[in-house]
Amino acid sequence: MEIMFQEMLNEDSGEFKNFCRMSPNDFDFLLSKVEPLITKQKTGVRLPIPAKVRLALTLRFLASGDSYRSLHYLFKISSASITSIIQEVCMAINTVLKDQIKMPRTTTEWLNIERGFNRKYPHCVGCIDGKHVVIQCPINSGTEYYNYKGTFSFVLLALVDSNYRFIFADIGAQGRISDGGVFQNSLLWETISIDTINLPPDSPLSEGQCNMPYVFLGDGAFALSKHVMKPFPGNHIMGSLQRTFNMRLSSTRVIVENVFGVLTTVFRIFKKPMEIRKDKAKLITMTCILLHNFLRNTRASRDIYTPPGTFDTVVDGEIINEGSWRRNVSTNQAIRPIPTVGRRASQSAIEIRNEFASFFLRQNC
Numbered sequence: 001m002e003i004m005f006q007e008m009l010n011e012d013s014g015e016f017k018n019f020c021r022m023s024p025n026d027f028d029f030l031l032s033k034v035e036p037l038i039t040k041q042k043t044g045v046r047l048p049i050p051a052k053v054r055l056a057l058t059l060r061f062l063a064s065g066d067s068y069r070s071l072h073y074l075f076k077i078s079s080a081s082i083t084s085i086i087q088e089v090c091m092a093i094n095t096v097l098k099d100q101i102k103m104p105r106t107t108t109e110w111l112n113i114e115r116g117f118n119r120k121y122p123h124c125v126g127c128i129d130g131k132h133v134v135i136q137c138p139i140n141s142g143t144e145y146y147n148y149k150g151t152f153s154f155v156l157l158a159l160v161d162s163n164y165r166f167i168f169a170d171i172g173a174q175g176r177i178s179d180g181g182v183f184q185n186s187l188l189w190e191t192i193s194i195d196t197i198n199l200p201p202d203s204p205l206s207e208g209q210c211n212m213p214y215v216f217l218g219d220g221a222f223a224l225s226k227h228v229m230k231p232f233p234g235n236h237i238m239g240s241l242q243r244t245f246n247m248r249l250s251s252t253r254v255i256v257e258n259v260f261g262v263l264t265t266v267f268r269i270f271k272k273p274m275e276i277r278k279d280k281a282k283l284i285t286m287t288c289i290l291l292h293n294f295l296r297n298t299r300a301s302r303d304i305y306t307p308p309g310t311f312d313t314v315v316d317g318e319i320i321n322e323g324s325w326r327r328n329v330s331t332n333q334a335i336r337p338i339p340t341v342g343r344r345a346s347q348s349a350i351e352i353r354n355e356f357a358s359f360f361l362r363q364n365c
Contacts, residue, residue, distance in 0.1 A: 020059040021266060021291075023300040030093070030294070031055050037092035038085075049077060049085070057082065058089035062288055065268035087280060090287040100293040103159070103168045103188075107200045110214065114200070116162025120252045121217065122205055123356075126159040126167060127256040128216045128228070130183070132336045133171075134273040135281045154278060155338070156285060157186055159216065160256045164311065165293050171282050183222060192227055199227065205359050212355060217253040221338050224345035229353055244364055245357035247317035258311045258323055263292055264335045265328040266305060273334050 020027055031052055038055070040048035057075050060066065061082075068079040077085070104110045110125050117124035132153035159168035170186045183189050191197040202211035215229045224230050229249060236243035264270045267288040274281045295305035313321035 019063075020056060021063045021301075021305055022059075022295055023298075023304060026295070026298050026301045027055070027059075030096075033096035034089065034092040037095060038089055049081070053077075054085050054089050058086050058093075059291075061086055062267050062269050062284065062291070065271045087283065090283050093287050093290060094283065097290040097294055100290050100297065101166050101169060105198060107198055110198065110200055113161050113167070114214065117252060121248060123203075123212055123214045124217055124252060125199065125214045126161060126216050127253045128157070128159050128183070128188075128218045128222065129253075129256045129260065130155055130157045130221065130338050131260060132156075132338060133270075133281065133285055134334045134336060135278055136273060136275045151273065152278075153336075154282060156335070157183060157188075158256065158259070158289075159188065160259045162255060163296065164255060164259050164262070164306070165296050166259070166289050169286065169289050171285055183218075183228075205356075209359070210355065213352060215352075215356075217249055219253065224349045224353060226346075226349055226352060229356065232353075232357075239364075241354075241357045241361050244361045245353070248360045251314045251317040251319075254312055254314060254319065258325070259292070260335060261323065261325040261329065262306060262310060263288060264330075264333055265325045267291075270334040271330045272332050 016024055016027075022030075034055060035051040039051045042048060053075065057071060057077065060074070061071060064070075066074075068082045071077070071082050072079050075082070104113055104125075113125050114123065132151075133156050134151050134153045136152065154171065157168075157170040158166055161167050168188055170188065188197075192199075199214045202213050204210065205212050213226050215227050218228050218230050220230055220233065222228050222230050231246040231249055232242035234242075236246065269284060269288070274284070276284070292305075295301045307324075309321075309324050311323045311325075312319045313323075
């Protein structure tokens, strides 16, 4: 197996890139980081499986979603060994790539995030969303992971920047909790509530206007608040204040939809509910998120992972070209949306949304 893999690594056909979803150079870099953590000592009974093969097997598992039996035939490794290898390598990847996700800690760092959104939605410092990650029924489980669709799941709450990268991820909330409920119990919300997130101070959107907060953009499942904007509910006529705001918000927030779409379609472990325990499913989910950022951050692998045409093309608030990931979405995939739930907002939050809406309407005039 190692000889076959080395031959694939040295080929120029692109076979290796399809196999592991990254360039050979980035594979070697990742291998250099995880090798000390996954290398096994030689024994008198047999030679250990090389770290290179262990990493390749795990990346193939995440990229293809193949069963252990299929991987057994491909790598000539027992299913029992494959189970432990995947867990060990995922833990190692989580250790060495943990800094790939960094939530801003200073006002300056948040302003750097805002610059990426400024042209479409000034004062936006991230797009937020939550998804159910569907798993098989956990052993000895109660109803805490039983969700509204009649399946078992945990919730992934994520915040992304304008470069289609995760800057925050909270994994593992109970599947029966709604999007807004997850947010209210997340570390992100806690830092906002006790004012330790260090968002930039309120400032005018344009000269002569009132001070406005910096905000995250969510969908209808989130509660409207000072720092979370969501669409106006219902249908509105073209050119109205509400319709203008909703188009601006959705055309900006489509970034997080694209991020989840790519994560689901490239890492095909999510093509169907995961038939593994929830602790392993959470580990695998975070591993894929870290690999997503790693591949988006590396020049050699970025166009392999997300080639031109992957993401939606949005012009004047409308998608004019759908991203290629949309053609590969499974109807029974493991990552699924959370339903919209109506929530009562404070008057101050309503006024903030109205001020944003008025600003966008003036820009369109």
